[in-house]
Amino acid sequence: MIPREIENLSVTFEEKTPQEIIDWDVETFCPDNAMSSSFQTHSVPLLHMVGQIEPNMRIYFTNTSFNFWDTLMFREQLESIWNLNIVDLRAEDSWRIFLRRFGRDLYTQDPDLCCFVHKVQPMQGALAGVKAWITGIRRDQNAHSSKAKILENQKNGLLKINPILNWGRRDIWRNIQEYDLPEHPLLKKGYTSIGCVPCTRRVIPGDGARSGHWQGMGKTEFGLHTEMFELKGSSPFEVIADFTSGQQDEDGGR
Ligand code: SF4
Numbered sequence: 612m613i614p615r616e617i618e619n620l621s622v623t624f625e626e627k628t629p630q631e632i633i634d635w636d637v638e639t640f641c642p643d644n645a646m647s648s649s650f651q652t653h654s655v656p657l658l659h660m661v662g663q664i665e666p667n668m669r670i671y672f673t674n675t676s677f678n679f680w681d682t683l684m685f686r687e688q689l690e691s692i693w694n695l696n697i698v699d700l701r702a703e704d705s706w707r708i709f710l711r712r713f714g715r716d717l718y719t720q721d722p723d724l725c726c727f728v729h730k731v732q733p734m735q736g737a738l739a740g741v742k743a744w745i746t747g748i749r750r751d752q753n754a755h756s757s758k759a760k761i762l763e764n765q766k767n768g769l770l771k772i773n774p775i776l777n778w779g780r781r782d783i784w785r786n787i788q789e790y791d792l793p794e795h796p797l798l799k800k801g802y803t804s805i806g807c808v809p810c811t812r813r814v815i816p817g818d819g820a821r822s823g824h825w826q827g828m829g830k831t832e833f834g835l836h837t838e839m840f841e842l843k844g845s846s847p848f849e850v851i852a853d854f855t856s857g858q859q860d861e862d863g864g865r
Contacts, residue, residue, distance in 0.1 A: 614764055621762035629774035630660055632761065636743055636772050637665045645669040645698075646745035647734060647835065650686045651805050652795040656786040657747045657775055662693035668745075671737050674699040675729035677718065677807035681796045688793065700733035709847050718809045722830050724854045727842065729807075731834045732850070743770045748836055751779045755837055766841060806833065 612620075624632050636644055646661055648654045648670055661668055672686060690697050702710060706728055710717070717725040738744050748756045756776075763771040775782070787794070797805055801813035804824060812826050824831065834840060842853060 612770075617762050617764055617770065618760075621760045624761040625777065629657065629778070630664065632772065632774040633660055633664050633745065636745060636774075637668070640741075640743040640770075641665060642667070643741050644743040644745065645671055645738065645741045647671045647673075648747060649673075649805070650682055650689065650795070652787070652798045653749075653780075653783050653804075654747050655689070655792045655794070656783055656790075657745075658689055658695065659693065659786075659790060659792055660774075661745065662695050666694050667696050669737075669741075670695055670697045671700050671734060672697055673730040673733055674701050675807050676701070676714075677729070677809055679797060679805060679808055679811070682805060685793075685795050692793075698737065700737050702728050703732060703736065706847050709851075718807070721854065722810065722828055723834065723839070724851070726833045727839060727850065727854070731839055731842070734835055735840070738769055739767075741769070743772055745772045745774060746836065747775060748773050749778050750776055753831065755832065759836075 624635075646657070646668055648658055650658075650672060658670070661670070674683075686697065689695060710728070713720065717728070748759060750757045750759060759773055759776055761773050761776050763773070765771055786792070795802075795805065802811060803814045805811055806824055810824060810828070832839075842850075
């Protein structure tokens with residue numbers, strides 16, 4: 612599809628339901644399509660829809676080795692009740708030696724590099740094999756997603772599809788109640804948005820839902836939906852060089 616067609620369709624989709632947008636994705640791209648999910652409570656409505664419409668669709672989950680046990684159990688639960696086709700993604704083998712040496716606390720030394728190695732690069736590799744990628748981002752989540760479109764062409768030609776972009780938290784909860792969907796077990800313990808264990812804290816009532824991520828680290832995004840997703844680097848050496856030069860730029864070359 613040419614960029615103008617995608618732009619026009621994206622505008623049309625602003626008036627469509629998430630199910631209609633997923634239907635279009637399946638009719639147009641199946642089997643060259645996939646979804647990604649972090650398996651949180653707010654992920655559940657979209658997982659449920661995809662499971663109902665096309666249970667064979669690949670659902671990519673980044674298994675960083677730092678996930679909460681509760682998230683892994685919740686992933687198993689949803690896979691089993693809806694017969695989902697979940698694919699675990701892990702850091703590429705080429706990082707093995709580096710991670711053996713630095714992996715245990717890379718999240719404190721360089722959380723951006725840690726997210727790139729464990730989340731962004733594995734997702735880049737998996738999505739290189741498909742034409743369309745369904746995500747669960749919403750405009751109400753943060754400043755970056757507030758500017759997103761329902762259909763977005765990536766630089767590498769991959770089409771990113773955001774079916775619940777227009778939903779708010781109320782829509783998520785309305786859908787959960789309507790279909791009696793399960794909740795992530797940590798939600799009731801005060802974890803409103805869940806990443807990896809070392810980088811996630813309980814949220815104090817009144818603070819933003821995502822305020823429990825990377826407290827005091829000056830980081831707000833994993834990188835799957837930011838400019839970091841455009842970063843390339845075929846070897847650990849190249850990737851580390853890129854990140855090091857980026858930090859030097861921020862430090863004024865010190
Ligand atoms: S969320 Fe934390 S532990 Fe998980 S990949 Fe990112 S920096 Fe590493």
